[in-house]
Amino acid sequence: MLSAILSWPRSTKRLFVVSLDLCMSLVAMWLAFSLRLDTPHSPTGLQWLVYGLAPALALPIFIHAGLYRAIFRYTGIAALITTGQAVALYGALLFCILLIAQWEGVPRSVGVLQPIILLLMVGSSRALGWFWLAGKPRNTTHRLLIYGAGSAGAQTAAAMQNMRQYQLMGFLDDDPKKTGSTINGVHVSTPNKLPELIEQLNITDVLLALPSTTRQRRHQIIQNLGRSAVRVRTLPGLSDLASGRVSVTDFQELDVEDLLGREPVAAQHGLLGNGLTGQVVLVTGAGGSIGSELCRQIVNEGPAKLLLVDHSEYALYAVHHELQALRDQGAHTCELMPLLTSVVNPHRIADICRKHRPDSIYHAAAYKHVPMVEANAGEGVINNVFGTLNMVRIALEYGAQNFVLVSTDKAVRPTNIMGASKRVAEQVLQAIAASRVSPFEDVLPERAVPWSCPTRLSMVRFGNVLGSSGSVIPLFRRQITSGGPLTVTHPGVTRYFMTIPEAAQLVLQAGAMAEGGDLFLLDMGEPVRILDVARRMVALSGLTVRDAEHPQGDIAIEFTGLRPGEKLYEELLIGDNPLATAHPRIRRAREEFCQWSELRATLQPLQEAANANDEAALKRSLSLLVSGYLSHPVRSYSRL
Structure with a gap:
């Protein structure tokens, strides 16, 4: 079923989400009336107008906010913030209309309750969609540990949520203050536990996410990892990731510098340009x-x-x-x-x-x-x-x-x-x-x-x-x-x-x-x-x-x-x-x-x-x- 849904045309996927939001706006309105009147609601009279007003207001605002351009399996915190902003704007307009119109049989508090319920429903639908489409556990031969629980490691872990060929099993970090903590629900362990983790979690790969470490320390880490039966790879440069020249899926073989066994000799840039410029x-x-x-x-x-x-x-x-x-x-x-x-x-x-x-x-x-x-x-x-x-x-x-x-x-x-x-x-x-x-x-x-x-x-x-x-x-x-x-x-x-x-x-x-x-x-x-x-x-x-x-x-x-x-x-x-x-x-x-x-x-x-x-x-x-x-x-x- 998952593969069938992912194979739908983009227009079909958007139509499905729009229909889902329309239904949720109506259900949210029914729940708002039911909670306010303390009984299951059956709309009558002008209440039908309010039921029609909810999707008529919400859908144009959602479209303008770009909610239907987002891809569910790549949804992140930014998309959820945008959803909240769109629902807040919708709720403000709905409350103002109900406050001004003062329709008979329509409590003004519905203008507060319904947007809150709609926000919970729309936000939950996006989160559940992401979990089902992208966060679903998968069987893979690549079970990965990230060495480095700093910002580079955390960014890599976030990007890997959308990678189906790797399954992130944990972090390793030299900092004892980070040991035992979690990053997005993933446990951080000390490097000394690597042999134990390999056996328990069937680890196949270790990814080095250490952009700021010295070459000497990096070499020591590689030597230690070399004693374990895992494949060691390294991240592309963060500047390359940011520029889009490579993606996080482009895990690289270790640089030849990592096999050198010493710090590369730094150039003196004043000498480099001498006799070349012009x-x-x-x-x-x-x-x-x-x-x-x-x-x-x-x-x-x-x-x-x-x-x-x-x-x-x-x-x-x-x-x-x-x-x-x-x-x-x-x-x-x-x-x-x-x-x-x-x-x-x-x-x-x-x-x-x-x-x-x-x-x-x-x-x-x-x-x-x-x-x-x-x-x-x-x-x-x-x-x-x-x-x-x-x-x-x-x-x-x-x-x-x-x-x-x-x-x-x-x-x-x-x-x-x-x-x-x-x-x-x-x-x-x-x-x-x-x-x-x-x-x-x-x-x-x-x-x-x-x-x-x-x-x-x-x-x-x-x-x-x-x-x-x-x-x-x-x-x-x-x-x-x-x-x-x-x-x-x-x-x-x-x-x-x-x-x-x-x-x-x-x-x-x-x-x-x-x-x-x-x-x-x-x-x-x-x-x-x-x-x-x-x-x-x-x-x-x-x-x-x-x-x-x-x-x-x-x-x-x-x-x-x-x-x-x-x-x-x-x-x-x-x-x-x-x-x-x-x-x-x-x-x-x-x-x-x-x-x-x-x-x-x-x-x-x-x-x-x-x-x-x-x-x-x-x-x-x-x-x-x-x-x-x-x-x-x-x-x-x-x-x-």
Whole structure:
């Protein structure tokens, strides 16, 4: 019956409610007369006129007040207040008419009694309708606790009254003053009772409603929840809820920041805008994870023009479409130029720089997937080394003030071609910045000795980026969704992690602090075991790990062996004693590198080997260029 009523056309539902109110106004009038005369009433004479007057007055007032635009199953306190106001206006008019007319046989007190009775009946009908249509208990597989009994939790609970896929079973809150109280009839418990509540109430999900808590406290809560077999989710931002961009039904997976294990490094906004406001900025690899986030943050700093360079048509379309939509909404006024090309095409890059004269270049384009580059060594070196060389040469030729290379911790004592190629790219910048003679005589004729590099060249080195296209986080999420197993290369693998916004902010702030030849790195805290990340993600999905101790678990973790060129752990620094900078968590490293005359001579055979895709010759050249490069294959870890 419920589904049949909900399927009625809107006009039919309104007609039903109007008819119901008409009947209630007549019944309320009969009750008012009966109570006043102390006997069941049978209308006579002018009393019939009063019976007809009740709906004739009430229905137009109710229509004007919007009572028939409300949806019963979404009725709240605001709708009940509106009902009270409409009935009060109706009662005032009815009493005035009866007071003035003084019809025979019609007591004036009926003008007071009838509106009171009608208010009770109309209000009760709305409340009962809401309870039946929306508040009816339901069988559902999602039985939910809300962690946080503050305003965000209470608002979420109120919104969930209309959600049929979740059943709210209670609140959890750290505040002992709230323990034992209720919110809209829902009990508030201490988090210590979570295991007990899971067993008693068959809890399947816990929703974090903690918008103002610190990241450290949030991380502690997530760790505690991870010990229980429940799925942990988080609320969308309250600003997104208020703006209508998302609804409360859009419960989200935990942010990647929640898996980081530390507070994200805050940006210094004074540094972010330095060298961007009013400038022409070029970003290579603009469609990638880092490049696209760089673009999002750059447009917020008010550049005159942003040149988006990428060789992937779809990636370039996606980032340009996103930024153009923000411009249309008034979020920024930057002119956007999507430019489809590769950094290994010097003629096209030179044409772009000649036409637009970028002030700052952020070079994020690179092949970064270790096994992919290992299997395609020539292309990896051409793109990562000689694509960077092209960009630097053209930046010098066309007078760019800043050039920032996005590098990686895999460039430190690399065991793979990707890392070695990025270290060579770093050395290219270091050598040119330190050179006292012009490195490119054909485009910058030597006029004086010593020569000084006119472009501030700098490098930014950081670790794995959570949530990027190559990160383990999206991979683990897909594997959990498909039922596992989660694939980890080795139980001892550790990595430094940072978020995509952190990485982009670091790049922009480094560019602002650069003096020339600088290599910047982020103090990223302690490295994290990939195995621990995998176990945490399984636990926070409400599942258990299946292993020898728990053969009945839900998701297995499988060790696949170290991939070609993969290391057990990564480092950020080759030398010692990094220097402090204007940002407390950013360090400046000074590392040894080849002089440009030596480097240039070695780059020629490297380029020839890359063009011929001669892997053996490539590795020999890289071994000469990169200190600590181990070109031998890494022994795989057997499957367990």
